[in-house]
Amino acid sequence: MIEVSNLVKKYGDHTAVDHLSFQIEKGKIYGFLGPNGAGKSTTMNMITGYIASTEGKVMIDGYDILEEPEAAKKCIGYLPEMPPLYFDMTVLEYMKFAADLKKIPRNQKDKQIKEVMDMVKITDMKDRLIKNLSKGYRQRVGLAQAILGYPEVIILDEPTVGLDPKQIIEIRDLIKGLKQKHTVILSSHILSEVRAVCDYVLIISHGKLVASDTPDNLERLAAGSNSLLMKVKGEKDTIRKALETIEGVTGVEMSYDSDEKLWKTKLSIQENVDIREKVFYAMAKANCPIYEMQVKRVSLEDVFLELTEGEKKSAGKPESSQWKPVEDRSLEEEQTQEEKNGEPEKASDEKEGDQS
Numbered sequence: 001m002i003e004v005s006n007l008v009k010k011y012g013d014h015t016a017v018d019h020l021s022f023q024i025e026k027g028k029i030y031g032f033l034g035p036n037g038a039g040k041s042t043t044m045n046m047i048t049g050y051i052a053s054t055e056g057k058v059m060i061d062g063y064d065i066l067e068e069p070e071a072a073k074k075c076i077g078y079l080p081e082m083p084p085l086y087f088d089m090t091v092l093e094y095m096k097f098a099a100d101l102k103k104i105p106r107n108q109k110d111k112q113i114k115e116v117m118d119m120v121k122i123t124d125m126k127d128r129l130i131k132n133l134s135k136g137y138r139q140r141v142g143l144a145q146a147i148l149g150y151p152e153v154i155i156l157d158e159p160t161v162g163l164d165p166k167q168i169i170e171i172r173d174l175i176k177g178l179k180q181k182h183t184v185i186l187s188s189h190i191l192s193e194v195r196a197v198c199d200y201v202l203i204i205s206h207g208k209l210v211a212s213d214t215p216d217n218l219e220r221l222a223a224g225s226n227s228l229l230m231k232v233k234g235e236k237d238t239i240r241k242a243l244e245t246i247e248g249v250t251g252v253e254m255s256y257d258s259d260e261k262l263w264k265t266k267l268s269i270q271e272n273v274d275i276r277e278k279v280f281y282a283m284a285k286a287n288c289p290i291y292e293m294q295v296k297r298v299s300l301e302d303v304f305l306e307l308t309e310g311e312k313k314s315a316g317k318p319e320s321s322q323w324k325p326v327e328d329r330s331l332e333e334e335q336t337q338e339e340k341n342g343e344p345e346k347a348s349d350e351k352e353g354d355q356s
């Protein structure tokens, strides 16, 4: 359906997207996941033909987005990060305007507008000016224009950003419903969103694709680092020896908690092996009572944190997950870069004409 090959976008010296290649198959929801500034919006803007790539190719249903933009764009509905809405139009006026831009045949126009407005539940708001809508409703209107024309692929850039929890749930449900008839690609820096909505995840960091798989497989792949955390009373060597003989244990780390007078013990264990019972009997046999035992499974969050934690580390597997919250990253720094390299891009309203 979509084939992205060796896609590169440079803003001056800064490489925002760095040789990205991936394929999107029909009928699934894909999550494009990465911290702020990872290059998600830039990639989506290139896939949808909003901006040109520096290198590489995007094919949509066999059409090159730059060489045959009209045919390629017919297959795509796009909700950019800043929905291109005209605030002085009513919802219905805007929907008609969007339908005209998409060249929806006259005999289908009213029917489709009604269907789509019903689908995203904005019919009650049809006569309201867009500037008087809440952010959640504006997002629905943006989503509605993306769905109009029933394109095969719907691309949503951070569709729930800035919404309240109730609106987030509603928009997520709407997105899940789209899967029946469309392929959906959504970008997000929110893991729980991707976990809740997507069948397949593409993790991007510093413009590079660092992992792509189903959420379950990503967790399973990283599950080699599953571990069992314990607090045990007894002699260090006795505990260690007893634990090391247990089948499935691949490593034992111990540190003494002098307050509790217990050994804090971390067992590395093989994937899919439950050794709790063996550990219990081994410790009982060694006369070393267990005070606490907890299995620590790798979550998608751990995978994400490991993969996106730093450019230097992203090639290998970092030891820890000292994630710097994305909100803390220096926006100022990015803006300076933007100003420095200053490749002029159109304002969001000007991009309206490109929506198809």
Ligand SMILES: Nc1ncnc2c1ncn2[C@@H]1O[C@H](COP(=O)(O)OP(=O)(O)OP(=O)(O)O)[C@@H](O)[C@H]1O
Pocket (backbone or CB within 6 Å): 011, 014, 015, 016, 034, 035, 036, 037, 038, 039, 040, 041, 042, 043, 081, 189, 334, 335, 337, 338, 339, 341, 342, 343, 344, 345
């Ligand atoms: N027009 C531009 N000029 C210069 N640099 C840009 C421009 N647009 C984006 N960048 C830079 O490219 C990098 C990737 O930005 P992009 O917006 O694609 O990231 P993102 O993953 O979508 O992040 P966010 O979630 O914050 O939108 C950032 O460092 C950003 O500052």
